Amino acid sequence: xxxxxxxIGVNYAALRRPDERIAAQLHRALGSSGKILNVGAGTGSYExxxxxxxxxxxxxxxxxxxxxxxAPCVQxxxxxxxxDDGTFDAAxxxxxxxxxxxxxTGLREMRRVTKGPIVLLTFDPAHRPWLTDYxxxxxxxxxxxxxxxxxxxxxxxSVAIEPVAxxxxxxxxxxxxxxxxxxxxxxPWIRSGSSSFxxxxxxxxxxxxxxxxxxxxxxxxxYGHLRDLDFYDAGYRLVVSPPA
Numbered sequence: 151x152x153x154x155x156x157x158i159g160v161n162y163a164a165l166r167r168p169d170e171r172i173a174a175q176l177h178r179a180l181g182s183s184g185k186i187l188n189v190g191a192g193t194g195s196y197e198x199x200x201x202x203x204x205x206x207x208x209x210x211x212x213x214x215x216x217x218x219x220x221a222p223c224v225q226x227x228x229x230x231x232x233x234d235d236g237t238f239d240a241a242x243x244x245x246x247x248x249x250x251x252x253x254x255t256g257l258r259e260m261r262r263v264t265k266g267p268i269v270l271l272t273f274d275p276a277h278r279p280w281l282t283d284y285x286x287x288x289x290x291x292x293x294x295x296x297x298x299x300x301x302x303x304x305x306x307x308s309v310a311i312e313p314v315a316x317x318x319x320x321x322x323x324x325x326x327x328x329x330x331x332x333x334x335x336x337x338p339w340i341r342s343g344s345s346s347f348x349x350x351x352x353x354x355x356x357x358x359x360x361x362x363x364x365x366x367x368x369x370x371x372x373y374g375h376l377r378d379l380d381f382y383d384a385g386y387r388l389v390v391s392p393p394a
Contacts, residue, residue: 190246277385
């Protein structure tokens with residue numbers, strides 16, 4: 151993960167601006183916890199400003215992109231958190247667990263250092279957004295790197311799982327954020343904000359099909375009903391592990 155984000159982190163801060171609606175849902179799940187750990191913190195997206203936050207991030211490029219007023223950040227990995235048991239009131243990890251080398255160990259480490267809830271924003275690999283029709287390799291990638299929803303219970307014990315509806319004008323450019331804006335995926339700058347596109351061998355065929363279908367109206371014929379929606383379940387999930 152470190153090497154990957156040292157390369158792709160160049161445009162990350164501009165393209166991955168936290169969406170306030172998603173942030174509100176995540177912060178509600180953190181409850182009244184005051185001392186919070188953010189694992190795989192990146193540039194600090196979704197860190198609450200009204201709490202005492204400590205960030206952990208393995209990529210030096212991402213750490214350098216953190217705003218001056220962001221929470222203090224320790225360069226470390228999820229699998230080896232440099233904190234004592236029960237140091238934090240709550241912990242969060244936002245769209246990062248799929249990059250961890252050992253997910254089970256990383257989550258056990260989060261539980262070890264956290265007294266209260268653990269809140270994970272992640273993706274359900276059983277979901278198939280329309281983009282996978284054009285890039286089937288994305289579905290394969292999701293299945294390979296994203297834990298199933300059942301695995302969180304195996305690793306953390308009892309968990310609550312709730313959908314995170316993605317707004318049509320989402321400001322955070324994660325992979326499936328542009329579900330109502332197919333033309334966005336034709337822009338290489340937009341695609342550069344998603345690690346998944348960096349992981350594909352080639353996108354030329356899928357892009358050619360999407361461009362053709364967008365221009366011909368075929369995309370609207372197949373998926374145009376999405377344009378009537380303000381929010382969409384693209385497969386993102388909030389996984390919450392209650393206090394230990």
